[in-house]
Amino acid sequence: MASFSQQTYASRGERHQHPVAKQLFATMERKQSNLSLAADVSTKAELLALADKVGPYICVLKTHIDVISDFDTDLVEQLQALSIKHDFLIFEDRKFADIGNTVKLQYGGGVYRIADWAHITNCHVIPGEGIIQGLAEVGVPKGRGLLLLAEMSSKGMLATGAYTDKNIEMAVRNDFVFGFIGSRRFTEERDLVTMTPGVGLHASGDALGQQYRTPELIITENGSDVIIVGRGIYGPGKDAVAEAQRYREAGWDAYLKRLE
């Protein structure tokens, strides 16, 4: 059978066993979008306004909920309503990194109660496989999904070689995991999704080590599935709707090209 990256999102979604991957692929196909917005703004009003404006063009809204200075439960309710209105999934980019027992408390409880509203979250596997098991105890009953940070986009990142390989092994054997953060397709053993941050059409990076690559390199050549774009869409002087449309088109064209 052809590599998963040669198959359509629709057919991968139909066959997928993971509820979140199924939902994600179906959303991507419906909206013809493999674009995720990294909405790194710092107030509730800015986040809601951005999600409402850009919502029609994305498959996933990625949040860092702990940077919102005036977080409250109403924000979460409004984000959930926008996720239904515009048909996108919510990904809280929490990057859990502690022992299983602690991440269970952090994922299910605290101020943010992430598992109650985020379809997707992610973790580092630096503590070992217990982190996945701890998160799964909270997330599986709620129908959530987990991504492993197999690589990062920043200069000098240490997630390489044997560490990346360990991520792949753990992802393959843990059903709660449906994919990775990274720059490419990692395995054919299971249809694991890759979502890639550090994507930009114009800039090559920022002053703090971020590195940007194009949608074509990431989707067509590397076989990743979703591009994650932040400042390229909402950065200073940008028209967020126009940029979201541009990235959506670039990401989708790159996907169609790889199916050829």
Ligand code: BMP
């Ligand atoms: P921007 O496109 O503005 O550089 O934002 C990238 C987003 O992706 C940020 O929210 C960052 O936290 C996240 N990210 C990243 O840049 N590189 C990684 O390896 C993993 C990330 O989650």
